[in-house]
Amino acid sequence: MENFDMFVSILGSTIRLSIPLIFTALAGLFSERAGIFDIGLEGKMLAGAFAAACVAYLTGSAWAGLAGGIAVSIAFSLIHGFASITNRGNQIISGVALNFVAAGLTAVLGQAWFNQGGRTPQLPFDARFTPITLPGVEFMRNVPILGPLYTDVISGNNALTYLAFAAVPLSWWVLYRTRFGLRLRAVGENPGAVDTAGISVAWLRYRAVIVAGFLCGFSGAYLAIAQSAAFIRDMSAGKGYIALAALIFAKWKPVPVLFACLLFGFLDAMSNFMQGKSVPGIGEVPVQIFQALPYVLTCILLAGFIGVANAPKAGGVPYVKER
Amino acid sequence: MSTASIPLPNWITYGLLPLINLLLAFLISGLVVWIIGENPWEALVLMLQGALGRGEGIGFTLYYATNFIFTGLSVAVAYHAGLFNIGSEGQAYVGGLGAALVALALDHYCPWYVTMPFAIIGAALFGAAWALIPAWLQAKRGSHVVITTIMFNFIGSALMVYLLVHVLIVPGKMAPETRMFLEGGQLPKLDWLMALFGLKLGPAPFNVSFLIALVMCALVWVLIWRTKLGYEMRTLGISRTAASYAGISYVKIVMITMLISGGLAGMMALNVVMGSSQRLQVEFVGGAGFVGIAVSLMGRSHPLGIIVAGILFGILYQGGAELSFDMPNITRDMIVVIQGLVILFAGALEFMFRPALVRLYQKLS
Amino acid sequence: ADIKPALVYGTGGKFDKSFNEAAFHGAEKFEKETGIKFRDFEPTSDTQGEQAIRNFASKGFSPVVAVSFAWSSAMEKVAGEFPDTKFVIVDSVVDKPNVRSVVFKEEEGSYLVGLLAGMASKSGKVSFVGGMDIPLIRKFECGYEQGARAANPKIEVLQNMVGTTGAAWNDPVRGGELAKNQIDQGSDVIYAAAGASGMGVLQTAADSKKFSIGVDSNQNHLHPGSVLTSMVKRVDLAVYNAYSDAKNGKFTPGLQTLGVKDDGVAAAMDDNNKALITPEMKAAVEKAKAEMIAGTLKVHDYMSDNSCPK
Amino acid sequence: MVQAPAIELIGIDKKFGPVHANKNINLTVAKGSIHGIIGENGAGKSTLMSILYGFYQADSGEIKISGTPTHIKDSQAAISAGIGMVHQHFMLVDNFTVLENVILGAEGGMLMAKGTAAARLSLKQLETDYGLDVDPDAVVEELPVGRQQRVEILKALYRGADILILDEPTGVLTPAEADHLFRILGVLRDQGKTVILITHKLREIMAITDTVSVMRRGEIVATRRTNNTTVEELAELMVGRRVLLQVDKQPASPRDVLLSVRNLTVMDSRGVIMVDNVSFEVRAGEILGIAGVAGNGQSELLEAIAGIRKPVSGDIFIEGKRVTGYDPAHLRKLGLGHIPEDRHHMGLVLPFEESLNSILGYHRDSRYGKGVFLDPKAIRQGAEADIAKYDIRPPNPRLKTANFSGGNQQKIVVAREIERDPKLLIIGQPTRGVDIGAIEFIHRRIIETRDAGKALLLVSVELDEIRALSDRILVMFAGKVVGEKTADADEQTLGLMMAGIAA
Numbered sequence A: 001m002e003n004f005d006m007f008v009s010i011l012g013s014t015i016r017l018s019i020p021l022i023f024t025a026l027a028g029l030f031s032e033r034a035g036i037f038d039i040g041l042e043g044k045m046l047a048g049a050f051a052a053a054c055v056a057y058l059t060g061s062a063w064a065g066l067a068g069g070i071a072v073s074i075a076f077s078l079i080h081g082f083a084s085i086t087n088r089g090n091q092i093i094s095g096v097a098l099n100f101v102a103a104g105l106t107a108v109l110g111q112a113w114f115n116q117g118g119r120t121p122q123l124p125f126d127a128r129f130t131p132i133t134l135p136g137v138e139f140m141r142n143v144p145i146l147g148p149l150y151t152d153v154i155s156g157n158n159a160l161t162y163l164a165f166a167a168v169p170l171s172w173w174v175l176y177r178t179r180f181g182l183r184l185r186a187v188g189e190n191p192g193a194v195d196t197a198g199i200s201v202a203w204l205r206y207r208a209v210i211v212a213g214f215l216c217g218f219s220g221a222y223l224a225i226a227q228s229a230a231f232i233r234d235m236s237a238g239k240g241y242i243a244l245a246a247l248i249f250a251k252w253k254p255v256p257v258l259f260a261c262l263l264f265g266f267l268d269a270m271s272n273f274m275q276g277k278s279v280p281g282i283g284e285v286p287v288q289i290f291q292a293l294p295y296v297l298t299c300i301l302l303a304g305f306i307g308v309a310n311a312p313k314a315g316g317v318p319y320v321k322e323r
Numbered sequence B: 001m002s003t004a005s006i007p008l009p010n011w012i013t014y015g016l017l018p019l020i021n022l023l024l025a026f027l028i029s030g031l032v033v034w035i036i037g038e039n040p041w042e043a044l045v046l047m048l049q050g051a052l053g054r055g056e057g058i059g060f061t062l063y064y065a066t067n068f069i070f071t072g073l074s075v076a077v078a079y080h081a082g083l084f085n086i087g088s089e090g091q092a093y094v095g096g097l098g099a100a101l102v103a104l105a106l107d108h109y110c111p112w113y114v115t116m117p118f119a120i121i122g123a124a125l126f127g128a129a130w131a132l133i134p135a136w137l138q139a140k141r142g143s144h145v146v147i148t149t150i151m152f153n154f155i156g157s158a159l160m161v162y163l164l165v166h167v168l169i170v171p172g173k174m175a176p177e178t179r180m181f182l183e184g185g186q187l188p189k190l191d192w193l194m195a196l197f198g199l200k201l202g203p204a205p206f207n208v209s210f211l212i213a214l215v216m217c218a219l220v221w222v223l224i225w226r227t228k229l230g231y232e233m234r235t236l237g238i239s240r241t242a243a244s245y246a247g248i249s250y251v252k253i254v255m256i257t258m259l260i261s262g263g264l265a266g267m268m269a270l271n272v273v274m275g276s277s278q279r280l281q282v283e284f285v286g287g288a289g290f291v292g293i294a295v296s297l298m299g300r301s302h303p304l305g306i307i308v309a310g311i312l313f314g315i316l317y318q319g320g321a322e323l324s325f326d327m328p329n330i331t332r333d334m335i336v337v338i339q340g341l342v343i344l345f346a347g348a349l350e351f352m353f354r355p356a357l358v359r360l361y362q363k364l365s
Numbered sequence C: 001a002d003i004k005p006a007l008v009y010g011t012g013g014k015f016d017k018s019f020n021e022a023a024f025h026g027a028e029k030f031e032k033e034t035g036i037k038f039r040d041f042e043p044t045s046d047t048q049g050e051q052a053i054r055n056f057a058s059k060g061f062s063p064v065v066a067v068s069f070a071w072s073s074a075m076e077k078v079a080g081e082f083p084d085t086k087f088v089i090v091d092s093v094v095d096k097p098n099v100r101s102v103v104f105k106e107e108e109g110s111y112l113v114g115l116l117a118g119m120a121s122k123s124g125k126v127s128f129v130g131g132m133d134i135p136l137i138r139k140f141e142c143g144y145e146q147g148a149r150a151a152n153p154k155i156e157v158l159q160n161m162v163g164t165t166g167a168a169w170n171d172p173v174r175g176g177e178l179a180k181n182q183i184d185q186g187s188d189v190i191y192a193a194a195g196a197s198g199m200g201v202l203q204t205a206a207d208s209k210k211f212s213i214g215v216d217s218n219q220n221h222l223h224p225g226s227v228l229t230s231m232v233k234r235v236d237l238a239v240y241n242a243y244s245d246a247k248n249g250k251f252t253p254g255l256q257t258l259g260v261k262d263d264g265v266a267a268a269m270d271d272n273n274k275a276l277i278t279p280e281m282k283a284a285v286e287k288a289k290a291e292m293i294a295g296t297l298k299v300h301d302y303m304s305d306n307s308c309p310k
Numbered sequence D: 001m002v003q004a005p006a007i008e009l010i011g012i013d014k015k016f017g018p019v020h021a022n023k024n025i026n027l028t029v030a031k032g033s034i035h036g037i038i039g040e041n042g043a044g045k046s047t048l049m050s051i052l053y054g055f056y057q058a059d060s061g062e063i064k065i066s067g068t069p070t071h072i073k074d075s076q077a078a079i080s081a082g083i084g085m086v087h088q089h090f091m092l093v094d095n096f097t098v099l100e101n102v103i104l105g106a107e108g109g110m111l112m113a114k115g116t117a118a119a120r121l122s123l124k125q126l127e128t129d130y131g132l133d134v135d136p137d138a139v140v141e142e143l144p145v146g147r148q149q150r151v152e153i154l155k156a157l158y159r160g161a162d163i164l165i166l167d168e169p170t171g172v173l174t175p176a177e178a179d180h181l182f183r184i185l186g187v188l189r190d191q192g193k194t195v196i197l198i199t200h201k202l203r204e205i206m207a208i209t210d211t212v213s214v215m216r217r218g219e220i221v222a223t224r225r226t227n228n229t230t231v232e233e234l235a236e237l238m239v240g241r242r243v244l245l246q247v248d249k250q251p252a253s254p255r256d257v258l259l260s261v262r263n264l265t266v267m268d269s270r271g272v273i274m275v276d277n278v279s280f281e282v283r284a285g286e287i288l289g290i291a292g293v294a295g296n297g298q299s300e301l302l303e304a305i306a307g308i309r310k311p312v313s314g315d316i317f318i319e320g321k322r323v324t325g326y327d328p329a330h331l332r333k334l335g336l337g338h339i340p341e342d343r344h345h346m347g348l349v350l351p352f353e354e355s356l357n358s359i360l361g362y363h364r365d366s367r368y369g370k371g372v373f374l375d376p377k378a379i380r381q382g383a384e385a386d387i388a389k390y391d392i393r394p395p396n397p398r399l400k401t402a403n404f405s406g407g408n409q410q411k412i413v414v415a416r417e418i419e420r421d422p423k424l425l426i427i428g429q430p431t432r433g434v435d436i437g438a439i440e441f442i443h444r445r446i447i448e449t450r451d452a453g454k455a456l457l458l459v460s461v462e463l464d465e466i467r468a469l470s471d472r473i474l475v476m477f478a479g480k481v482v483g484e485k486t487a488d489a490d491e492q493t494l495g496l497m498m499a500g501i502a503a
């Protein structure tokens, strides 16, 4: 039974650590399927986290914080759009630039406004997304196997966690079952086809990056006002890049994105759990192995050893009609 | 009517346009300074004084510039072959291992000038090695080098932490770093060079690596514009089909270019590891690899431009450090903001002002 | 004589509500009492400390206090370059004629909070979240374990470290996640010795209605009712003493070790945790303290042999 | 009352940077007719049609549809005005199904479900009406080009187009497919639709159109009723003077075999077999021409011989030496010159200055620098010699290559390859998009090279060019050599062979 408790605990931890990855990877999905590469996921998440913490602190409301995070994250998206859609700049350079701006600006403003070394003040209980207990927990508690899974893994998460899991099928539905999704997928493959169909390529791509900003706002808010109770400088700590890796690992498809994020979240959880414990026959596994594994796996995938990851064809290329 | 294809004279493309981009970046940074309630003008003056006011400040400025010249060259060389190497950061980090191993092995026995050539080779070799797999993945497997080099930055960081924490750490010490190198593993400072200009270097770690960086600039210039290999790199960088038509091997050029690029990034470690801290520390690169992107973009991938842009960023880093001393409200992170804005304006938004300039130029000429 | 005092923090940042903040309070107290302004700097990476220390020294600041073991190599170098400047390093030993090294007997303070944890725990499991995995933090853990075992010989002590580099002091998310894991495994009192990462530990304990124990500064006020106590380490005292000694011409280089006897470490008791500490617990702490001062209770120091007795 | 014309274009003008693509165009197309537009490459045909379709914006001018002035601000506006267009380069999303491609932009609501159901029905209807059958669930990239073109036509018809523009629709089609297309166009006209057909194949114009306009250098130079004009008149109008593609040449005197290709099979990048078990020989002192409709494997054949594409099986010999799988650099050393089909993507590096392009592929030669170094002076001198000999204008070796006109760019390539004195020269589309003066010059140089005793292999989709230059002609169809003829073979026979119909 000891082992089962352990399993439940790792599962719970995996979910908590996967949520920001899911939101961010889905954000990348919308942007990249529309042909706009997004290295700037990290920056958007960070900026979103900062804004969410600031607004939640000032208003005392988690939902207002979320809205603030979304707004700022969308603003970053719009800059990315302005550079790469309107001005046909290099999308990778733009993304890199925005990551720097976000990392610097959040620290500078955080320090200037709150004077706590780039941190925002600790948030009170109400200003955060706090665990929700689902109905029936008391009843389920004593059911074997399913009980602990329900009470400790499924129940007791915050609203954003449930939203993240809802966002996956929703994204799938939007991409494959709506007009917007059809056009979005088309514009990432052949913008000329979209243009000659009488649809504005620029506006469509702008909408895609706005959706990306919207979703990054959720992941930022999750970091700052759900998982923690304040913004800390550099709190995204490379999660944006892991999400990017997950997106590639999932070959730019929504449902595989969920599993890739859970896998990478699981690795992160394992690095916590395996700390100081020795594996029979191997000995103590350094945490660095777990930290590097998502990147190593993604490189192996990219090398074509686990199927091929075909990026959207028009990805990274600005749409130029008249040379 | 589109104006993209109308040619502009070089002094506009390579002088005025980057200048406008830079000014805009500074303007917005000034705005941020103003928003947080400080006087942007005063901040600028403090920054320039800190970076250029005394010999020591200049020494620090050039010390930072040395880092950025190496990483800028690294990014630029790859760029000429059409590769966007975002991995200079990781390559420099791993390059530090090469430099440190040489220094640790030889510092007991050799004077610095014997250690140095081996350290250069060690740093370059390790940096190149860290570019090898992304290069191979790009060349043979078509995996985008941007993504793989990002991944390798993280993998490199995990590797280096592991080595420093478990292998290279001095037993009994707490900080994950190697022992201090003895004199034979330290690169001498350039006091004499400063003295030529009547300046006192003081404790600034401005060292021989700067001269190595300048030599590398010259070598890179020769490589790109005066050798057959450079010609092949540039051809490939512009048109892969033309390169294959001309019998230029894609695999070979991608591999060689990335190895050179990684080697140049690796050499950056000489400056920090052997020139300044005299030991290998965790995260010693401190973002210099990413600054290389900005430097290369600003310098239009030309060694001369890279020297100018490298010094400019050196001023930013040193001046920024001084500024954060004197105006604690403005933290060093302000430099990161400026850096991001420079990359944004000089890189991603490089075409924003071009049409207007073309119109103006046509009207005036 | 008037002095120009300076202070260089560790990478957790000035307002980590813990170690660095304690240093800041010491300097602030000195400034308030004497009117002598001090200057400080917050390095954000392991490589920035050296430049900051050197910068202060070259601008004529003295004494220059650097808190954190991370600056020991840096101080060793800079102290050699500026033999006339007075330096102080906290949490590490630098053997130079112009450097005062201040270290604490964290094992003693940790023993006291461990004793409280052992008595407060209902599950028979308590735990520890450390910042960076270094001998110094193991020393906290070891003292804690000894204290807990003194209260309850059958107690189980879980432990985790946030990371292996300086970044570990500033990662509350991982701190919280580790705490959550420990709670899942049954721990009901968690001691955080992790700089700013500890904030995540305390938060998680409060969210999960468990006890936590703060570190360095008195953190009892952060989550009243959940923070059982704090292992205060008087970094403030070290900083304050350095400045006032220098001002009064009494600055001495060399090693200073502060323990329970010197009021250098203690378990914080105040209004915020009054309701959580029973008279028995209080009595037990007082007894242990008295024994430590008397020398009859020796707490094993992990760093003396890099091991912890089980 | 006279019915208003379907389309009136009045004073349309368009510039792309320095290129004046359309100059003050006036054009009227009657309802229910098929109107042809012909012109050389780069004459401005596609540009004009793209303006009508709202893909580009005219700098000035007016458009009337059925007599009503209509501002066509984007393709959406064109579609609602009843215009549909099949582009020269298909505008399809490769990894979408036919159905998805058809409904893109005309989904009929926020959700796809209703739209797809409706489209499925309507595709059935179109199939029965016009004989345009395509599997709606097939993925486009898996369809042959002829089918892909049908998808494009279906897209237009599904949107209810009354005016259908087809931009060079037959370039990629076999004659049988082209005939089928023309039948469909006939049906469309009979149902009252208006068709504009762009091509530069005069025979097609004569066969199917009611009226025809000729474009040259951005202008419409004439409009004729098809049954009032002749092929000769149209050709003359097209190029601005009497075309005499006769080149003076002596009969060949072939000597040793220089190039020998045996059972060569080559795949394209998608893995489709494009060259299928082809064998032939080329001797010193002769030009072997390869005729065929574009896309029948000629490009892949040239690339395989040039070492750019690895053959799947078979062998290539140069002077009896087996060179299969050699890379282009090695082949050049053995005396192979190659004028590629596509000068912009292969033959030239457009941002380079001219002198650097004059050594492309020969840059490792010791003439251009010792050891690993390049000698800029030697390079420039070589370039200046080429410029003088080939009258390349402007005569400035430091000018960016992109700033030379198409004809002069082609001369840069031709000069480089011929002047490096190859034993064997393989040539693809030597005069595509080149003006008539340059064509004559290039043709003369090709003949001179033959007379100097070199072996030449020439690929061109222009039958006239093949006939004018070659000593022997091979015809390729569907990757196979379907026959060999002498230079005096008549056009009719060659045309049928190119269609894969007879030998």
Ligand SMILES: Nc1ncnc2c1ncn2[C@@H]1O[C@H](COP(=O)(O)OP(=O)(O)OP(=O)(O)O)[C@@H](O)[C@H]1O
Residues within 6 Å of the ligand: A321, A322, A323, D016, D017, D019, D020, D021, D039, D040, D041, D042, D043, D044, D045, D046, D047, D048, D088, D200
């Ligand atoms: N998008 C564009 N940007 C810049 N110039 C263009 C563009 N499209 C066409 N041009 C130029 O405009 C001129 C006319 O081109 P257009 O494509 O209309 O010719 P065309 O008659 O259709 O030729 P072809 O028979 O080769 O298709 C050419 O010089 C071409 O290079």
Ligand SMILES: Nc1ncnc2c1ncn2[C@@H]1O[C@H](COP(=O)(O)OP(=O)(O)OP(=O)(O)O)[C@@H](O)[C@H]1O
Residues within 6 Å of the ligand: B005, D018, D019, D042, D402, D403, D404, D405, D406, D407, D408, D433, D434, D435, D438
């Ligand atoms: N991408 C470009 N950048 C700058 N200038 C260009 C570009 N393309 C064409 N030009 C200029 O526009 C002019 C017309 O180009 P185009 O290719 O249409 O030549 P052309 O008139 O068809 O000549 P030719 O008959 O020799 O092929 C050229 O003289 C050239 O200098």
Ligand SMILES: [Mg+2]
Residues within 6 Å of the ligand: D045, D046, D047, D088, D167
């Ligand atoms: Mg055309």
Ligand SMILES: [Mg+2]
Residues within 6 Å of the ligand: D041, D042, D405, D406, D407, D433, D434, D435
């Ligand atoms: Mg032309």
